[in-house]
Amino acid sequence: MAIVKMRHFSLLFPEEKKAELIGALQRFEQVHFHSLDPEDEAIHDFMRRDGPDQTEVDLDTEMAQVRFALQKLAPYDMRPTGLKALRAEPPTLSYEEFCGFAERFDRRTVCTALKQADDTISAMKQEAARLQAFIEELRVWERLDVSTEALSTLRTTEALFGLVNRAVLDGLITTLSSHFPAVYTEIVGQIKEDALLLLIIPKDQLSPVNEQLRALGLTRISPGFEGLPERLIVESKAQLAACQAAETEAKATMKALAVHCDDLRTLLDWYETLAARAETSRSFLKSRSVVLCEGWLPDDQVDAFVDIVTDCCGDTCYYKLEEVPVDSEEVPIKLKNNPLVAPFESIVEMYALPKYGEIDPTAVVAPFYTFFFGLMVGDMAYGLLLVLGTLLALKLFKLSEGTKQFMRLFMCLGFGTLVGGALYGGFFGYAVFTPITMPDGTKKAILDSSLDIVTMLAASVVLGVVHVLFGIGVKGYMLLKDGKPLDALFDSVFWIITLIGGIGYILALSGMLPPPYSEWAKWAFIAGVVGLALTQGRSSPSIAGKLGNGLYAVYGISSYVGDFVSYTRIAALALSGAYIAFSFNLMVDMFPGWSKIVVGGFVFIVGQALNFGLAALGAYVHTCRLMYVEFFGKFYEGGGKPYRPLRLINKFVKVEK
Amino acid sequence: MEFFMEYGGVILAILGAAIAVFVAGIGSSAGTGMVGRAAAGLIAEEPEKFGQALILQLLPGTQGLYGFIIGFLIALKLVDGVNLAQGLYLFCAALPVAVVGYLSALRQAEVATSGLQILAKNPSHATKGIIFAAIVETYAILGFVASIIMLFVTYGSV
Numbered sequence: 111m112a113i114v115k116m117r118h119f120s121l122l123f124p125e126e127k128k129a130e131l132i133g134a135l136q137r138f139e140q141v142h143f144h145s146l147d148p149e150d151e152a153i154h155d156f157m158r159r160d161g162p163d164q165t166e167v168d169l170d171t172e173m174a175q176v177r178f179a180l181q182k183l184a185p186y187d188m189r190p191t192g193l194k195a196l197r198a199e200p201p202t203l204s205y206e207e208f209c210g211f212a213e214r215f216d217r218r219t220v221c222t223a224l225k226q227a228d229d230t231i232s233a234m235k236q237e238a239a240r241l242q243a244f245i246e247e248l249r250v251w252e253r254l255d256v257s258t259e260a261l262s263t264l265r266t267t268e269a270l271f272g273l274v275n276r277a278v279l280d281g282l283i284t285t286l287s288s289h290f291p292a293v294y295t296e297i298v299g300q301i302k303e304d305a306l307l308l309l310i311i312p313k314d315q316l317s318p319v320n321e322q323l324r325a326l327g328l329t330r331i332s333p334g335f336e337g338l339p340e341r342l343i344v345e346s347k348a349q350l351a352a353c354q355a356a357e358t359e360a361k362a363t364m365k366a367l368a369v370h371c372d373d374l375r376t377l378l379d380w381y382e383t384l385a386a387r388a389e390t391s392r393s394f395l396k397s398r399s400v401v402l403c404e405g406w407l408p409d410d411q412v413d414a415f416v417d418i419v420t421d422c423c424g425d426t427c428y429y430k431l432e433e434v435p436v437d438s439e440e441v442p443i444k445l446k447n448n449p450l451v452a453p454f455e456s457i458v459e460m461y462a463l464p465k466y467g468e469i470d471p472t473a474v475v476a477p478f479y480t481f482f483f484g485l486m487v488g489d490m491a492y493g494l495l496l497v498l499g500t501l502l503a504l505k506l507f508k509l510s511e512g513t514k515q516f517m518r519l520f521m522c523l524g525f526g527t528l529v530g531g532a533l534y535g536g537f538f539g540y541a542v543f544t545p546i547t548m549p550d551g552t553k554k555a556i557l558d559s560s561l562d563i564v565t566m567l568a569a570s571v572v573l574g575v576v577h578v579l580f581g582i583g584v585k586g587y588m589l590l591k592d593g594k595p596l597d598a599l600f601d602s603v604f605w606i607i608t609l610i611g612g613i614g615y616i617l618a619l620s621g622m623l624p625p626p627y628s629e630w631a632k633w634a635f636i637a638g639v640v641g642l643a644l645t646q647g648r649s650s651p652s653i654a655g656k657l658g659n660g661l662y663a664v665y666g667i668s669s670y671v672g673d674f675v676s677y678t679r680i681a682a683l684a685l686s687g688a689y690i691a692f693s694f695n696l697m698v699d700m701f702p703g704w705s706k707i708v709v710g711g712f713v714f715i716v717g718q719a720l721n722f723g724l725a726a727l728g729a730y731v732h733t734c735r736l737m738y739v740e741f742f743g744k745f746y747e748g749g750g751k752p753y754r755p756l757r758l759i760n761k762f763v764k765v766e767k
Numbered sequence: 768m769e770f771f772m773e774y775g776g777v778i779l780a781i782l783g784a785a786i787a788v789f790v791a792g793i794g795s796s797a798g799t800g801m802v803g804r805a806a807a808g809l810i811a812e813e814p815e816k817f818g819q820a821l822i823l824q825l826l827p828g829t830q831g832l833y834g835f836i837i838g839f840l841i842a843l844k845l846v847d848g849v850n851l852a853q854g855l856y857l858f859c860a861a862l863p864v865a866v867v868g869y870l871s872a873l874r875q876a877e878v879a880t881s882g883l884q885i886l887a888k889n890p891s892h893a894t895k896g897i898i899f900a901a902i903v904e905t906y907a908i909l910g911f912v913a914s915i916i917m918l919f920v921t922y923g924s925v
Contacts, residue, residue, distance in 0.1 A: 690833075
């Protein structure tokens with residue numbers, strides 16, 4: 111339950127050891143390096159920024175190639191998808207196997223073969239499309255039973271092709287045969303509404319015939335091929351079949367190459383691991399032969415760190431370990447909590463990590479969060495679904511550590527929801543748990559969602575008061591821990607006295623608090639207000655300023671009213687969830703006879719699933735809001751930097767260390 | 768006039784039920800439509816983000832559901848018969864969910880559309896876009912609960 115204590119280190123080592131040492135520290139996965147600036151200090155005068163060594167592999171190009179290969183192989187990849195993927199074990203390697211993977215796996219052969227197959231596929235596709243278009247074009251000329259070459263060798267006559275609308279076709283033929291009987295006319299095909307004509311004209315009649323044809327509406331066209339159409343079609347079809355065969359063959363090659371998908375992914379992980387190393391070395395400084403690096407590591411890992419460094423460099427290195435001052439702004443923050451509250455770290459992280467000198471609020475967030483969430487969802491069945499669903503997911507699926515924590519978070523919230531549901535007695539919107547007997551003999555839940563709405567709203571506000579006062583209490587605790595008891599008294603205890611006294615006084619005015627307590631509340635309120643007015647402006651230099659700021663702080667009480675009212679959202683979300691479930695159940699009951707089971711069952715499942723999703727999302731968001739605004743506002747500042755140690759990158763494989 | 772005294776209650780109540788359903792429904796359909804259009808553009812490029820884009824699209828859809836449920840519950844009140852005063856009361860009970868539902872669905876759709884930007888550019892923080900949009904939902908829930916309270920807590924006193 112805390113922020114992990116960190117140690118700062120500076121390390122000087124010979125440059126030839128760099129690759130080995132940085133590899134060992136990456137495997138260690140505990141060291142967070144920080145960037146050194148060569149312009150920073152006088153001692154760095156003779157040093158300049160380090161960077162990645164020129165290695166034999168150009169990482170960026172290699173990674174791009176591997177990614178390209180994976181992308182091209184994706185349609186043939188036999189990796190399980192969907193639910194199966196969640197159950198599948200990733201390929202597992204030892205650390206040594208992982209490091210040597212790039213040498214053992216012949217990526218060039220795979221990539222070259224893949225590139226070839228891919229090029230073939232796209233070339234063949236293009237060629238096939240061209241051939242198909244050509245065949246389509248030839249089909250128009252299919253009835254032409256003479257080759258275009260033969261026509262071009264005519265000596266005394268000339269052959270020409272033309273298009274004419276079919277409506278005027280008969281007229282054209284009649285006119286031609288009556289005026290120029292020597293002209294040969296044949297219909298060889300048609301394009302849409304036009305007939306395609308072959309005309310063979312004696313050369314001496316060429317110009318009058320042409321004139322006549324133009325007048326009759328004939329457009330001349332020339333064929334886009336050479337030879338006999340029928341034969342050309344047969345040839346093209348043969349070529350097309352060859353293209354398609356080549357494409358199929360290339361696809362088979364791709365499919366055969368797809369067995370390397372896992373290897374390629376492993377390689378990608380390895381390259382990413384190398385890239386992380388190269389990136390880290392940019393934060394180092396170096397002279398001609400020595401490299402300097404600095405960073406942090408958890409206090410309990412110091413011994414292991416020293417072992418690694420001395421194993422690697424023997425006595426050729428120099429290191430210095432320092433305590434980190436509590437007010438350090440630079441130190442990275444790692445949270446460590448017991449397994450029960452650790453899932454709630456994500457809630458705190460989403461707002462902001464604490465600073466090194468602050469406390470980690472996870473442990474106080476966890477119980478309130480669980481309870482508030484449970485009260486907002488407030489249905490035993492939904493609680494049961496959450497607990498069982500997350501339990502099954504954790505048992506059956508291979509999940510990443512982050513997803514596992516998320517599942518554990520919602521399992522915890524599921525238990526809260528069971529408690530909240532028991533209070534309202536709801537199970538899928540049906541009142542099931544009704545332990546209280548009414549005066550007229552009917553039974554009801556502890557908090558009935560139609561009879562006790564006002565009680566629910568009031569209870570929400572009471573929870574709000576407890577939560578906010580707890581937050582102010584935590585602030586007092588933090589001030590005490592920092593050795594500022596007077597500040598704890600002024601900024602925490604005075605506020606608590608004022609708020610409790612004030613609430614008591616209001617209750618007394620409405621007759622709900624009997625004397626002598628009403629008198630105590632009144633005086634506590636007055637004492638608190640006076641105390642606040644006198645102390646809250648203490649940072650001002652002048653007396654008038656102190657008093658003015660003090661009085662202004664007292665005015666801040668009004669903001670607490672807003673804070674408390676904000677908690678009524680707990681009751682509002684509970685009511686909305688309960689009534690949506692109730693309405694769907696009413697609808698189910700309206701179906702007569704058998705349809706109640708079939709159609710009604712469908713309405714029930716869809717409606718309840720919708721309400722469950724809405725209620726869970728709403729409760730998650732609104733509990734976060736209550737934590738961030740009303741609760742954290744009282745004591746928590748945050749702004750720490752996250753702890754990001756240099757790690758092996760294992761997106762696709764599991765490396766045993 | 769006599770006709771109005773006899774049937775006015777039923778007419779007003781059923782008008783209220785209709786308004787709750789269609790006003791909130793118009794808001795939701797406009798809202799989900801707006802986010803859906805923007806999401807389609809994103810999914811064309813990155814189809815694997817469908818799940819989270821769908822959640823963002825669904826968020827402005829809940830107001831229509833709230834309106835539908837209030838309309839349904841008002842219609843159920845007609846079974847016992849309603850006089851003119853009760854009818855007018857039921858009409859008014861429909862207004863919070865209808866008006867707040869309509870406007871909040873539009874505003875929520877704007878936030879959800881901006882949330883798609885987070886999903887597109889920095890998908891690891893896409894949840895935050897969902898949270899921003901869900902905050903707008905608060906006021907639709909409050910309107911819904913106000914209508915519920917009018918229907919179930921104070922209806923007996925009319």
